[in-house]
Amino acid sequence: MGLGAFHRSHQAWYTQHAGDAGEWGIAAFTGRRPDAAKVLAAQDGLYTVVERADAGDSFEVIGSIVEAVDGADVDRFVQLLAAPLTTLITLTITEAAYRLDVDGKLDSRAPDVAADLALLSGGVGRASSKPTTPLGRLVLGLAARRDSDAGPLAVVCCDNLSNNGTVARSAVMGMAKAVDGGLAAWVDANVSFVSTSVDRITPRTTDADIDAVAAACGYRDESPVVTEPFHNWVLSGDFPAGRPRWEDAGAVFVDEIEPYENRKLWLLNGAHSLLAYAGQLLGYKTVAEALADDSCRRAVEDFWDEAAANLDGADLRIPEYRAALLERFGNSRIAHHLAQIAMDGSAKLRMRALPVLRAERAAGRSGQAAARMIAAWSAYTATATGLQDPQAADIAAANLLSGRARLEALLDLLDPELGADSGIVELVEGLSETFADAGHLS
Numbered sequence: 076m077g078l079g080a081f082h083r084s085h086q087a088w089y090t091q092h093a094g095d096a097g098e099w100g101i102a103a104f105t106g107r108r109p110d111a112a113k114v115l116a117a118q119d120g121l122y123t124v125v126e127r128a129d130a131g132d133s134f135e136v137i138g139s140i141v142e143a144v145d146g147a148d149v150d151r152f153v154q155l156l157a158a159p160l161t162t163l164i165t166l167t168i169t170e171a172a173y174r175l176d177v178d179g180k181l182d183s184r185a186p187d188v189a190a191d192l193a194l195l196s197g198g199v200g201r202a203s204s205k206p207t208t209p210l211g212r213l214v215l216g217l218a219a220r221r222d223s224d225a226g227p228l229a230v231v232c233c234d235n236l237s238n239n240g241t242v243a244r245s246a247v248m249g250m251a252k253a254v255d256g257g258l259a260a261w262v263d264a265n266v267s268f269v270s271t272s273v274d275r276i277t278p279r280t281t282d283a284d285i286d287a288v289a290a291a292c293g294y295r296d297e298s299p300v301v302t303e304p305f306h307n308w309v310l311s312g313d314f315p316a317g318r319p320r321w322e323d324a325g326a327v328f329v330d331e332i333e334p335y336e337n338r339k340l341w342l343l344n345g346a347h348s349l350l351a352y353a354g355q356l357l358g359y360k361t362v363a364e365a366l367a368d369d370s371c372r373r374a375v376e377d378f379w380d381e382a383a384a385n386l387d388g389a390d391l392r393i394p395e396y397r398a399a400l401l402e403r404f405g406n407s408r409i410a411h412h413l414a415q416i417a418m419d420g421s422a423k424l425r426m427r428a429l430p431v432l433r434a435e436r437a438a439g440r441s442g443q444a445a446a447r448m449i450a451a452w453s454a455y456t457a458t459a460t461g462l463q464d465p466q467a468a469d470i471a472a473a474n475l476l477s478g479r480a481r482l483e484a485l486l487d488l489l490d491p492e493l494g495a496d497s498g499i500v501e502l503v504e505g506l507s508e509t510f511a512d513a514g515h516l517s
């Protein structure tokens with residue numbers, strides 16, 4: 076679920092490179108619009124992965140997607156989930172699509188979740204309309220799998236969420252319980268929720284990328300995907316119905332995933348969010364441009380120092396990881412647009428800034444570098460037009476206030492405990508004023 080750029084540069088790429096690739100095929104469903112499925116289906120699911128290194132591009136046609144389907148075709152999705160040959164389902168549906176509340180639980184008041192809950196609790200499969208949320212569709216599919224006795228399977232969350240397998244499990248169980256207790260018990264006994272740390276910087280494809288593939292390869296691919304050479308996949312959990320041999324392509328299977336997840340979410344994604352807000356306030360458009368600015372680079376390094384002080388539990392090789400990130404971010408041939416990274420900031424900051432801020436303050440330190448990320452976000456929300464965020468309406472309402480009240484309201488949206496902590500509000504306020512006054516980071 077979530078036939079976007081990342082699924083194609085990562086899980087589909089790993090599947091193509093598995094030693095037993097010939098035994099596997101992916102049916103990939105879009106989330107909200109049919110476009111990506113239509114374009115890919117018209118070229119038999121084939122597309123080009125462009126690996127863009129400093130030294131140049133390399134091109135590879137990927138054939139692991141055998142069916143590209145509009146996510147609104149819920150009947151086909153349910154039919155495939157009920158088939159014993161279906162063994163696992165990956166999720167790349169964005170952080171916001173999980174519809175989590177500030178406590179990380181399924182937000183049953185979100186209008187689309189509430190509508191799906193009402194629909195599904197009326198009797199799974201009986202309603203004429205279909206669920207619209209990915210979780211609603213997944214629950215409908217799992218009910219069909221139970222009814223057809225097709226056996227257990229794995230749900231493999233590949234979104235940038237902390238404890239992503241646990242989060243996916245809790246959201247699916249939250250919906251399944253509301254539908255019927257028997258289904259929740261079946262999911263509990265038969266569905267394995269695998270946690271992952273996923274990494275491969277993959278910006279949105281542009282028209283220029285399509286032209287570049289045509290020029291270099293001599294064919295017109297309407298749906299190539301451009302990505303960096305680096306790729307990483309760490310997984311933890313069971314695959315009761317089997318899986319491709321992804322380890323042949325470098326995937327790593329571990330018992331304890333949290334240290335790897337936190338390293339990636341805090342160091343890579345945290346720095347990305349910091350650059351997205353601070354960089355745009357300073358007029359930059361891409362990650363590489365923002366990182367070349369001394370003040371942004373310093374803010375990133377400061378944040379990394381704070382994050383690193385709270386990372387342990389495995390051989391994480393933080394200095395090497397940081398050095399590699401500087402090189403990856405500095406790859407100016409990958410135009411990774413800050414505006415894309417900035418989207419859905421309220422959901423992302425909860426995983427990228429807040430854990431570091433909380434850990435630093437619990438250790439008796441200020442958490443200034445993490446607070447600077449929040450200050451940059453807060454300043455950005457006041458300047459951005461057409462902000463895309465699951466809490467966009469509440470953010471707009473907060474921005475109608477001024478001074479301390481405005482900041483408290485914004486912090487409240489990230490976590491009510493932040494808004495109520497005068498020490499944190501003051502810290503963030505001081506940093507926000509610096510951006511506003513000088514248009515520059517302190």
Ligand SMILES: NC(=O)c1ccc[n+]([C@@H]2O[C@H](COP(=O)([O-])OP(=O)(O)OC[C@H]3O[C@@H](n4cnc5c(N)ncnc54)[C@H](O)[C@@H]3O)[C@@H](O)[C@H]2O)c1
Nearest residue numbers: 077078079080081105106107168169170172234235276277
């Ligand atoms: N792009 C990357 O570099 C990268 C790297 C690591 C992890 N990821 C993870 O993968 C996710 C997707 O990234 P992408 O680059 O493929 O994005 P994308 O926009 O290309 O694709 C996102 C997919 O999710 C669907 N979707 C989006 N919002 C949805 C919603 N509210 N409900 C249902 N479906 C929805 C879209 O329709 C699309 O199919 C990211 O949000 C992140 O969690 C991305």
Ligand SMILES: O=P(O)(O)OC[C@@H](O)[C@@H](O)[C@H](O)[C@H](O)CO
Nearest residue numbers: 235273274275276277344347416
């Ligand atoms: O994809 P998102 O929207 O979760 O976050 C934006 C970037 O931080 C992210 O895509 C990274 O490039 C990626 O996580 C690298 O593996």
